[in-house]
Amino acid sequence: MSTIIEKIKDLKTKRNAVILAHNYQRGDVQDIADFAGDSLGLSQQAANTKADIIVFCGVHFMAETASILCPDKVVLLPDEHAGCPMANMITLKQLRIKKNEHPHAKVVCYVNSTAAIKAESDICCTSSNAMKIVSSIPKDQEIIFIPDKSLGGYVSSKLNRPMILWEGYCPTHHRILSEHIIILKTKHPEAKVVVHPECTPDVIALADHVASTTGIAKYCKETDAKEFIIGTETGILHRLKKENPQKTFYAITLLADCSNMKLISLEKVLWSLEDLVYQIKVPDDIAAKARLAIQKMLDLS
Ligand code: SF4
Secondary structure, eight states: OOOHHHHHHHHHHHHTEEEEEETTSOHHHHHHOSEEEOHHHHHHHHHHOOOSEEEEESOHHHHHHHHHHOTTSEEEOSOTTOOOTTGGGOOHHHHHHHHHHSTTOEEEEESSSOHHHHHTSSEEEOTTTHHHHHHTSOTTSOEEEESBHHHHHHHHHHHTOOOEEOSBOOTTGGGOOHHHHHHHHHHOTTOEEEEOTTSOHHHHTTOSEEOOHHHHHHHHHHSOOSEEEEESOTTHHHHHHHHOTTSEEEESOTTOOOTTGGGOOHHHHHHHHHHTOOBOOOOHHHHHHHHHHHHHHHHHO
């Protein structure tokens, strides 16, 4: 009798499907994926794939981004309830009011946002290219940065560039506290502290390195240090341990577990391929506008 993994592989071939998984997915889901990475890497993979079907192991906005970039492909999200609380912290109405208050401002939109919000924005960014995207906008141009105040604040302070920040945040990353780092540093004084820019400023202030999940993976691989204290969603530890078996990784807190990301399981990936559920399709008019903002980002990346 075939195992669930064999069934997924078999069906994937029959349907000419590709499986994309975010670095925050469960380890077994990352392992079955054709590509595991961060939002930017996954968008690039989606944009370039020759597959007919994309199974997106992530949250809703990621599957929407794939649908925007590949309007002719079937995009599947294995659990229709896998949303992102941060993406839901801004509505179209709220954004339009803010734009009216600042009619000359450019809107830079973190990809962790709905398709409708992207469609109302000038350019998108991810945590790995936010600095580059903001730097591409003339210095005298006012910027509204949505929806993550932590990423926006980090970019703003690094570039010494004031921006109007939306009050959104990632609840998962905000569970990581500076107190946790101080305690871990006492136990492991040689360990490097590596955190994601969705963390709060006091956590970022204690970090040796701040990066997207792909940037974190690269840093941990290339740095000589043997121990790392990791401040991002705990799913990344699977990849870090797998890629660096001789190194030791400590999660700053196991509370940094995104229950939405973890809704995807191997069983749901299989059911998704069997029944072609749940199909995510962004309406053409919204997709056309959102594509412009995403494409501008991809061109600059
Ligand atoms: S980790 Fe944060 S930003 Fe990512 S999906 Fe979960 S809630 Fe959203």
